[in-house]
Amino acid sequence: MMFILDSLLIGGLRFVLDQVVAAAEAEMNDDTALREQLLEAQMRLELGEISEKEFHQTERDILARIREIKGRPQGAISMSPEDKVSGVEIESWNSEG
Amino acid sequence: MLVVSTDPAHSLGDALVTRLGVRPTRIRAKRHTFDAIELDAPRALARWVDANRVALGDVLEHGTWLDRDDVDALLDLSIPGVDELVGLIEIDRLSGARRLRASGASASLGEARPIRKRAPYDLIVVDTAPTGHTLRLLGAPELVAAVAEVLDALQEEHRLIRQQLARVGRPEAADRLIAEIGAQAAEIAERLRDGGRTAFHWVTLPEPMSVAESEDALAALDAIGVPIAEVVVNHVLTDLGPCPLCDRRIADEARTIARIRRTIGRGRRVRLIPAQLEEPRSVNALAAIGRSLVGPDQHVGSDPRVGPGRRVASGRRVVFERHGVPTKRGGHAGPPLPELLGDARLVFFGGKGGVGKTTVAAAAALSLAHAHPDRRILLLSTDPAHSLGDVFSARLSDRPRRVGGGPANLVAREVDAEAALAARRHDLESALEEIASTVGAAGVRIGGRGSELLKIAPPGIDELFGVLSVVGARTAYDAIVIDTAPTGHAVRLLEMPEAARAWVQVLMRVLLKYRSVVRAGPLAAALVDLSKSIRDLQALLHDRQATRFIVVARAAQVPRSETERFLERLRRLQLATPALVVNAMTLTPGRCRRCRATAATERSELAALRRLSQRRVIIQTPLTAPPPRGVRALSEWARRWIV
Numbered sequence: 001m002m003f004i005l006d007s008l009l010i011g012g013l014r015f016v017l018d019q020v021v022a023a024a025e026a027e028m029n030d031d032t033a034l035r036e037q038l039l040e041a042q043m044r045l046e047l048g049e050i051s052e053k054e055f056h057q058t059e060r061d062i063l064a065r066i067r068e069i070k071g072r073p074q075g076a077i078s079m080s081p082e083d084k085v086s087g088v089e090i091e092s093w094n095s096e097g
Numbered sequence: 098m099l100v101v102s103t104d105p106a107h108s109l110g111d112a113l114v115t116r117l118g119v120r121p122t123r124i125r126a127k128r129h130t131f132d133a134i135e136l137d138a139p140r141a142l143a144r145w146v147d148a149n150r151v152a153l154g155d156v157l158e159h160g161t162w163l164d165r166d167d168v169d170a171l172l173d174l175s176i177p178g179v180d181e182l183v184g185l186i187e188i189d190r191l192s193g194a195r196r197l198r199a200s201g202a203s204a205s206l207g208e209a210r211p212i213r214k215r216a217p218y219d220l221i222v223v224d225t226a227p228t229g230h231t232l233r234l235l236g237a238p239e240l241v242a243a244v245a246e247v248l249d250a251l252q253e254e255h256r257l258i259r260q261q262l263a264r265v266g267r268p269e270a271a272d273r274l275i276a277e278i279g280a281q282a283a284e285i286a287e288r289l290r291d292g293g294r295t296a297f298h299w300v301t302l303p304e305p306m307s308v309a310e311s312e313d314a315l316a317a318l319d320a321i322g323v324p325i326a327e328v329v330v331n332h333v334l335t336d337l338g339p340c341p342l343c344d345r346r347i348a349d350e351a352r353t354i355a356r357i358r359r360t361i362g363r364g365r366r367v368r369l370i371p372a373q374l375e376e377p378r379s380v381n382a383l384a385a386i387g388r389s390l391v392g393p394d395q396h397v398g399s400d401p402r403v404g405p406g407r408r409v410a411s412g413r414r415v416v417f418e419r420h421g422v423p424t425k426r427g428g429h430a431g432p433p434l435p436e437l438l439g440d441a442r443l444v445f446f447g448g449k450g451g452v453g454k455t456t457v458a459a460a461a462a463l464s465l466a467h468a469h470p471d472r473r474i475l476l477l478s479t480d481p482a483h484s485l486g487d488v489f490s491a492r493l494s495d496r497p498r499r500v501g502g503g504p505a506n507l508v509a510r511e512v513d514a515e516a517a518l519a520a521r522r523h524d525l526e527s528a529l530e531e532i533a534s535t536v537g538a539a540g541v542r543i544g545g546r547g548s549e550l551l552k553i554a555p556p557g558i559d560e561l562f563g564v565l566s567v568v569g570a571r572t573a574y575d576a577i578v579i580d581t582a583p584t585g586h587a588v589r590l591l592e593m594p595e596a597a598r599a600w601v602q603v604l605m606r607v608l609l610k611y612r613s614v615v616r617a618g619p620l621a622a623a624l625v626d627l628s629k630s631i632r633d634l635q636a637l638l639h640d641r642q643a644t645r646f647i648v649v650a651r652a653a654q655v656p657r658s659e660t661e662r663f664l665e666r667l668r669r670l671q672l673a674t675p676a677l678v679v680n681a682m683t684l685t686p687g688r689c690r691r692c693r694a695t696a697a698t699e700r701s702e703l704a705a706l707r708r709l710s711q712r713r714v715i716i717q718t719p720l721t722a723p724p725p726r727g728v729r730a731l732s733e734w735a736r737r738w739i740v
Contacts, residue, residue: 039625043625044609047602
């Protein structure tokens with residue numbers, strides 16, 4: 001049974017973990033996260049979920065924050081942008097490995 | 098027996114003088130009866146999706162982390178190229194014959210699967226769409242097979258769980274559906290290539306451009322192993338006594354027919370169908386032609402028209418009208434198009450297959466380029482069966498290039514969807530990967546089976562890349578002149594922006610919904626760009642100053658009915674249609690029986706076209722023999738158009 005679960009779940013699990021790692025990296029690099037927020041706002045504008053006015057407001061805010069980050073001296077956070085999360089360790093209940 | 102039309106712009110009903118629909122209409126001839134159908138592909142697809150909605154939805158829900166709402170949104174999207182997909186599947190459903198026969202540029206299918214009930218028809222005759230899309234139709238089974246494989250991959254995980262955990266091995270509805278789709282695709286593909294059950298009768302005209310298109314098409318059919326039973330040359334002029342006009346045309350046709358025998362007719366039966374003095378509308382008129390088609394062929398191998406000892410003129414081009422002749426309506430000759438088009442940025446030329454769209458579009462682009470030397474002009478062909486190169490007697494490709502002897506501000510390009518697909522394959526694979534991971538379809542490996550989808554040029558791809566080409570070129574040129582595919586697919590091209598935008602929106606909604614698990618990557622940026630471009634294009638298309646659609650027609654009854662429906666369709670698509678070009682008019686007829694009959698028909702048809710075209714400008718172009726080819730002949734010809 002464990003073996004079956006393993007073959008079924010590991011692919012999906014690994015995928016989710018990849019995404020967690022990616023999200024963690026993004027948190028470290030504020031600039032990327034902000035750019036994604038901008039992209040998200042653009043998609044909402046295209047879908048008609050937000051108005052041009054709302055979009056421009058969001059865009060202004062995000063661009064201001066990006067400028068702020070760019071101007072901020074490095075070292076204020078404990079990890080530098082060069083640092084990467086290279087993996088996440090998990091303990092599995094699966095003994096057959 | 099059943100006759101089916103799969104062309105989205107049907108004219109089967111016009112030929113039979115009967116209103117046809119998706120249900121069989123009984124047609125009575127003198128000795129026989131048969132049924133006729135005009136398929137409505139989008140409706141047939143919607144019906145099929147509804148019938149299989151639960152099973153399809155199950156597959157998508159099991160294989161991805163999409164929920165039912167997402168899945169329903171996906172299933173309700175319109176599928177570009179559905180005419181070709183559904184065409185084959187509907188024919189498969191209707192068929193079940195011992196022997197099939199196809200005609201048009203056409204195919205037919207037969208013989209039922211053993212598991213089916215008795216098939217309703219022994220023989221199905223299929224009237225297909227014009228060349229380019231018939232080739233796509235034949236690629237449809239491979240596409241359906243690839244779709245079945247993707248569905249199968251999505252279902253695999255769920256199947257494993259049921260087998261291993263619930264110990265249920267019995268296939269459920271979704272499994273049966275996938276198996277059925279796969280089997281149907283394989284069977285249709287096999288049947289199309291089986292000369293015992295399917296016969297292709299390739300129909301062409303004795304004109305160099307039709308023959309050049311047929312040569313390309315038959316080479317493509319040979320390459321995929323579809324058997325061609327015979328080549329039918331329609332509308333071959335017969336000798337009705339001395340006439341400077343007809344003699345010249347007959348001599349031209351004789352040369353073209355000799356070329357057919359050397360090329361596409363080699364090793365095949367070549368049938369010549371004599372031109373009728375009156376358009377064969379009505380069942381009895383068609384039956385007479387039909388008898389010469391299936392009966393013993395006395396014409397094969399010899400040209401029936403040029404009697405012994407009759408000499409025909411040869412040498413210089415013969416022009417059958419004088420310069421600047423005032424017409425009875427007080428019209429005048431001159432290059433009317435540049436003024437009419439003003440500063441339009443998109444000019445479409447469209448109409449029924451074979452009316453001369455390409456020649457008219459090429460001549461119009463040339464006169465536009467001459468009239469505005471400061472404007473950069475692109476002449477773009479979106480018909481997958483390109484003829485633009487043939488008109489210029491030049492080799493064209495997907496890269497814009499100047500045509501020999503043409504003005505410096507004019508470039509021409511033939512959209513090559515297959516090449517574009519191959520060139521963008523890497524990008525598209527990454528996009529598909531990203532879609533698969535966004536929706537959690539871990540079972541589908543794009544590098545493997547999924548990429549099969551990208552190897553086939555799927556139906557609809559020509560319209561998609563046609564639209565993308567216009568999107569890409571609209572800022573680089575001051576005006577784009579577009580030579581479209583025949584009517585049905587020109588409409589599909591114009592519907593494409595709307596369809597593509599719906600797809601882009603559904604994908605963006607999915608990306609936003611699952612953004613907590615999957616980051617918005619390059620796909621999101623590409624979708625935003627695409628959505629903006631399509632919005633721009635739609636605004637441009639509906640701007641009556643910027644975009645004009647010029648309909649090209651002939652002064653004959655069957656083309657006129659199609660023109661009328663086409664104009665109505667364009668009106669509903671909110672496009673400006675300021676002019677109608679009535680092509681190849683016999684402006685100064687000879688005195689033979691045919692010339693008199695043709696001139697009389699053209700007069701009454703022109704009057705009918707004037708009535709239906711209301712306030713549109715009507716431009717008449719003269720029939721010439723041979724038809725104008727190359728920059729010089731085209732420019733000269735355009736100067737003789739009459740408003």
